[in-house]
Amino acid sequence: MGWKTWMALGQALLLSCEVALAAVGENQPAQPWGQDYFPNTPLINQEGQTLRFFDDLIKDKVVAINFIFTTCTDSCPLETARLRQVQKLLGDRVGRDVFFYSISIDPQTDTPEALKHYAEKFKIGPGWQFLTGNKDDITELRQKLGLFIKGVDDGQTKDHNLSLIIGNQSTGRWMKASPMENPYVLADRLGQSLHNWKLASANTNDYASAPTVRQPSVGEQIYRTRCASCHTLGDTEHAGMRNIGPDLLGVTRQRDRAWLTRWIKEPNVMLEEKDPLALQLYEQYNRLAMPNLRLGEVEISALLSYLDEETERLQQQVPITTSQTGS
Secondary structure (H helix, E strand, O other), rough: OHHHHHHHHHHHHHHHHHHHOOOOOOOOOOOOOOOOOOOEEEEEEEEEEEHHHHHHOOOOEEEEEEEEEOOOOHHHHHHHHHHHHHHHHHHHHOOOOOOEEEOOOOOOOOOOHHHHHHHHOOOOOEEEEEEEEHHHHHHHHHHOOOOOOOOOOOOOOOOOOOOEEEOOOOOEEEEEOOOOOHHHHHHHHHHHHHHOOOOOOOOOOOOOOOOOOOOOOOHHHHHHHHHOOOOOOOOHHHHHHHHOOOOOEEEEEEEEHHHHHHHHOOOHHHHHHHHHHHHHHHHHHHOOOOOOOOOOOOHHHHHHHHHHHHHHOOOOOOOOHHHOOOO
């Protein structure tokens, strides 16, 4: 499934949920999804602890839930990296009044030990649990959460719905979102609106005072939605949430364009072929494989052009060094 399809699917699901929420009148209380709706599925976290889905994980909590598998070479690493940004923004609230759960759709492979190793590779902080269990029980759970699409999730491959569901079980407010959503938007929904959705905003700004927003190029959009979760582009001093991979400033000048094009297009194949530079980057960055972004030649060309343009724009401000590009 290409990245355009993922984005369109995520936007459509988010729009449908927002329309449904808007249909609830202000004076009509939300109907919580309670124990009668959710299965109390037993799951095992990365520490080997057995937990019940309703009683232990979501009851009276604000949560973010997605489904992954640790051997995924494309979408799952991107989802995890983006949610890691959200976790960083929420800080110590994660595990205290906001809870993150990533549940494996491949429990046969994803043992608690495998999940723990996966979390460690991404430098996941406390308050985020990675869970496994019985495959049939997990499929039922995905169906209940609306994160199972017939014809996509029940095929012979491990293609799966890339949506994320966030909600407050005690109020019954739930919404689907794309895991590629802006991390600040997701953090605001989890940290603010799902807790106090009936309170009017104290923000008194109006549209007349809004700044003019520059239209991003295709390449910049791809960078922000696909690359920025793991990479910086010159701002290494404030890498913080994005220090999983190398800084990309100057990378188009440090690397052969044909090599870069292929690396972006099929990094998993290059690692299987033991490309020397691919293996060097893999070892240098915590053995965390570059995901296959499923981009075509046109999208890759647009992305590389954007990286080149940004390098040109910033070259007077940020000296380009070999260490910055991870080489």
